[in-house]
Amino acid sequence: xxxxxxxxxxxxxxxxxxxxxxxxxxxxxxxxxxxTAAAEGVTLTGxxxxxxxxxxxxxxxxxxxxxxxxxxxxxxLPAKFFSEIVKKLPTDSVEIEILxxxxxxxxxxxxEFNLNGLDAEEYPHLPQIEENNKFHIATxxxxxMIRQTHFAVSTSETRPILTGVNWKIENGDLSCIATDSxxxxxxxxxxxxxxxxxxxxxxxxxxxxxxxxxxxDTNELIDIVIxxxxxxxxxxxxxxxxxxxxxxxxxxxxxIPSESKTEITVNTKEFLQAIDRxxxxxxxxxxxxxxxxxxxxxxxxxxxxxxxxxxxxEEIQSQSIEGEELKISFSAKYMMDALKALEGTDIxxxxxxxxxxxxxxxxxxxxxxQLILPVRTY
Amino acid sequence: xxxxxxxxxxxxxxxxxxxxxxxxxxxxxxxxxxxTAAAEGVTLTGxxxxxxxxxxxxxxxxxxxxxxxxxxxxxxLPAKFFSEIVKKLPTDSVEIEILxxxxxxxxxxxxEFNLNGLDAEEYPHLPQIEENNKFHIATxxxxxMIRQTHFAVSTSETRPILTGVNWKIENGDLSCIATDSxxxxxxxxxxxxxxxxxxxxxxxxxxxxxxxxxxxDTNELIDIVIxxxxxxxxxxxxxxxxxxxxxxxxxxxxxIPSESKTEITVNTKEFLQAIDRxxxxxxxxxxxxxxxxxxxxxxxxxxxxxxxxxxxxEEIQSQSIEGEELKISFSAKYMMDALKALEGTDIxxxxxxxxxxxxxxxxxxxxxxQLILPVRTY
Numbered sequence: 001x002x003x004x005x006x007x008x009x010x011x012x013x014x015x016x017x018x019x020x021x022x023x024x025x026x027x028x029x030x031x032x033x034x035x036t037a038a039a040e041g042v043t044l045t046g047x048x049x050x051x052x053x054x055x056x057x058x059x060x061x062x063x064x065x066x067x068x069x070x071x072x073x074x075x076x077l078p079a080k081f082f083s084e085i086v087k088k089l090p091t092d093s094v095e096i097e098i099l100x101x102x103x104x105x106x107x108x109x110x111x112e113f114n115l116n117g118l119d120a121e122e123y124p125h126l127p128q129i130e131e132n133n134k135f136h137i138a139t140x141x142x143x144x145m146i147r148q149t150h151f152a153v154s155t156s157e158t159r160p161i162l163t164g165v166n167w168k169i170e171n172g173d174l175s176c177i178a179t180d181s182x183x184x185x186x187x188x189x190x191x192x193x194x195x196x197x198x199x200x201x202x203x204x205x206x207x208x209x210x211x212x213x214x215x216x217d218t219n220e221l222i223d224i225v226i227x228x229x230x231x232x233x234x235x236x237x238x239x240x241x242x243x244x245x246x247x248x249x250x251x252x253x254x255x256i257p258s259e260s261k262t263e264i265t266v267n268t269k270e271f272l273q274a275i276d277r278x279x280x281x282x283x284x285x286x287x288x289x290x291x292x293x294x295x296x297x298x299x300x301x302x303x304x305x306x307x308x309x310x311x312x313x314e315e316i317q318s319q320s321i322e323g324e325e326l327k328i329s330f331s332a333k334y335m336m337d338a339l340k341a342l343e344g345t346d347i348x349x350x351x352x353x354x355x356x357x358x359x360x361x362x363x364x365x366x367x368x369x370q371l372i373l374p375v376r377t378y
Numbered sequence: 379x380x381x382x383x384x385x386x387x388x389x390x391x392x393x394x395x396x397x398x399x400x401x402x403x404x405x406x407x408x409x410x411x412x413x414t415a416a417a418e419g420v421t422l423t424g425x426x427x428x429x430x431x432x433x434x435x436x437x438x439x440x441x442x443x444x445x446x447x448x449x450x451x452x453x454x455l456p457a458k459f460f461s462e463i464v465k466k467l468p469t470d471s472v473e474i475e476i477l478x479x480x481x482x483x484x485x486x487x488x489x490e491f492n493l494n495g496l497d498a499e500e501y502p503h504l505p506q507i508e509e510n511n512k513f514h515i516a517t518x519x520x521x522x523m524i525r526q527t528h529f530a531v532s533t534s535e536t537r538p539i540l541t542g543v544n545w546k547i548e549n550g551d552l553s554c555i556a557t558d559s560x561x562x563x564x565x566x567x568x569x570x571x572x573x574x575x576x577x578x579x580x581x582x583x584x585x586x587x588x589x590x591x592x593x594x595d596t597n598e599l600i601d602i603v604i605x606x607x608x609x610x611x612x613x614x615x616x617x618x619x620x621x622x623x624x625x626x627x628x629x630x631x632x633x634i635p636s637e638s639k640t641e642i643t644v645n646t647k648e649f650l651q652a653i654d655r656x657x658x659x660x661x662x663x664x665x666x667x668x669x670x671x672x673x674x675x676x677x678x679x680x681x682x683x684x685x686x687x688x689x690x691x692e693e694i695q696s697q698s699i700e701g702e703e704l705k706i707s708f709s710a711k712y713m714m715d716a717l718k719a720l721e722g723t724d725i726x727x728x729x730x731x732x733x734x735x736x737x738x739x740x741x742x743x744x745x746x747x748q749l750i751l752p753v754r755t756y
Contacts, residue, residue, distance in 0.1 A: 115687065
């Protein structure tokens with residue numbers, strides 16, 4: 001194997017596939033990045049066996065030569081060292097060559113690295129995925145859907161299925177749902193597809209988080225293919241595989257109340273900042289709980305009291321308070337997470353009593369909702 | 379106590395005095411910030427008993443009213459909460475008032491905090507310092523002198539005196555010296571003074587580091603007063619006290635070789651980057667050592683070899699190599715620290731053999747030098 005490549009393109013691809021590489025693996029070859037040079041270009045692969053990422057650097061693009069392949073071949077290089085090396089190389093072009101069997105030379109200007117490689121034949125094969133049933137979604141929409149749901153997955157392994165995000169596809173609708181059983185995030189969107197099949201899968205929250213870090217915020221379409229135990233995201237020059245979680249995701253539809261007894265409308269940012277301040281003194285406590293109550297004249301009071309430190313009272317002017325008076329307590333962290341996930345300047349919060357879950361929605365957007373279970377303190 | 383103050387000025391002063399506050403103190407009142415409101419303005423104080431910082435906010439500045447004092451007084455508020463609160467307050471102006479004995483209210487817009495304060499009478503008094511003997515130095519020069527020396531102090535408590543920077547003042551010259559016994563940093567400057575006394579003191583490295591974070595990069599003069607066991611830095615509206623380390627600092631002057639057998643001149647940045655790359659594979663090893671050797675045609679080779687990972691060879695074109703051929707090994711970290719501390723595009727390295735300390739200087743600047751002890755490997 002021997003090729004000359006533009007350093008910046010190499011650095012970018014290495015950074016992308018590094019998202020799948022972990023040093024905490026029991027399979028030594030997975031601490032490496034697989035590099036394959038073929039006639040069409042260079043392919044880099046990283047994997048932790050849950051997530052696998054393949055990044056392709058074409059021989060040329062828009063008339064520019066990016067890679068000059070001198071001899072095809074493949075090698076696995078230690079990911080940590082290789083990624084640090086390429087970032088710090090002195091010149092814009094890098095030559096990579098296998099000498100002998102696994103000794104790999106990286107040359108750039110007057111800098112020459114010799115790395116001990118591993119046999120590329122021993123690198124695990126990526127899943128073979130039939131692409132009969134695929135659908136498409138705009139990359140920036142996918143990123144938004146991930147951002148608006150994945151934070152609500154459970155971080156505890158008590159119920160492993162809740163560490164994933166539930167994706168349901170039916171009749172051209174995609175619903176993404178995450179819950180840790182104390183709060184729930186739901187986001188829906190239309191997708192482009194010719195398939196009739198419906199799916200109900202659970203994608204590890206960590207996989208979606210890594211994916212959203214490496215896809216660009218563009219409106220280009222990304223292809224998605226689902227198999228029995230894998231999901232594949234195909235962007236330009238990028239393949240992202242994730243295993244799916246096994247097991248049945250709980251039916252969350254009955255959790256979402258269909259009616260409400262108190263509804264408030266309030267500016268998102270003002271509400272978020274008031275909750276943030278009200279929770280400042282409560283963070284010491286075990287659960288970071290704030291109290292919320294409606295007052296006359298459309299005023300909302302958010303407060304917390306930590307006797308050893310002090311207390312806070314925040315008044316927020318809401319656009320409207322409809323229905324019954326209410327006093328309720330909830331986790332300030334969950335509320336702030338939910339408010340940050342919503343778009344739009346104003347939100348509506350619908351309560352059905354102090355002991356029932358309540359729902360937060362943007363004012364004019366039915367595609368997203370956040371649900372929070374209150375805490376018993378009043 | 380009651381006053382109304384501009385939030386931004388309060389936030390800035392709180393951030394400054396917070397540099398002296400630690401949560402790991404055995405004296406509970408030192409986890410707080412002391413706030414004193416008097417006719418002239420508001421004074422904030424933070425201290426960990428080694429460092430004390432006092433920041434003054436004047437009643438008015440350049441015709442602008444900054445503080446409106448309604449009633450003088452003093453209180454100590456929990457530093458961690460108070461600093462987080464002021465940063466997040468909603469309006470540009472903040473009212474602070476003591477209710478009853480120690481209950482303190484912080485009001486801003488519709489936000490109201492009640493904090494449990496501590497009695498300001500119990501806050502330790504800052505050292506009383508006679509200002510007979512003081513000298514002045516430009517703030518940006520002081521910052522540079524700290525940056526160029528303090529990194530070389532020892533982090534080990536085996537010889538506590540080496541955790542400080544040795545300041546020697548004599549005949550209008552200030553020398554700052556730091557060494558951890560493996561390397562040494564020295565910086566000299568002229569100071570403005572009318573005093574005849576000479577001083578030889580040791581300032582904790584940590585104190586200088588915190589000081590350099592809060593003083594601005596201006597050419598305004600900063601006053602410095604030295605007493606038996608304290609040093610005081612006086613900038614505009616800011617007092618910074620540090621205790622001095624007790625004990626005698628070793629005489630370092632005889633460590634610095636006066637002659638050399640090999641001298642090289644090289645571009646600072648190119649040399650730094652080559653050392654950085656050469657050390658990439660060596661970082662795994664215990665001591666991060668690189669090999670340096672002179673080759674013909676003014677070429678320098680820097681290399682390292684970690685058999686289990688691989689090896690690196692870097693060639694650097696120097697402006698000149700004078701004197702004997704040389705092979706020497708040294709810590710890449712110490713060399714990079716030294717090169718980052720120097721100013722100027724080119725440096726001169728003067729060696730007196732593979733086993734002797736060597737000296738790095740900017741090409742045309744006699745006020746600064748860095749010294750490194752080699753490592754025995756060749």
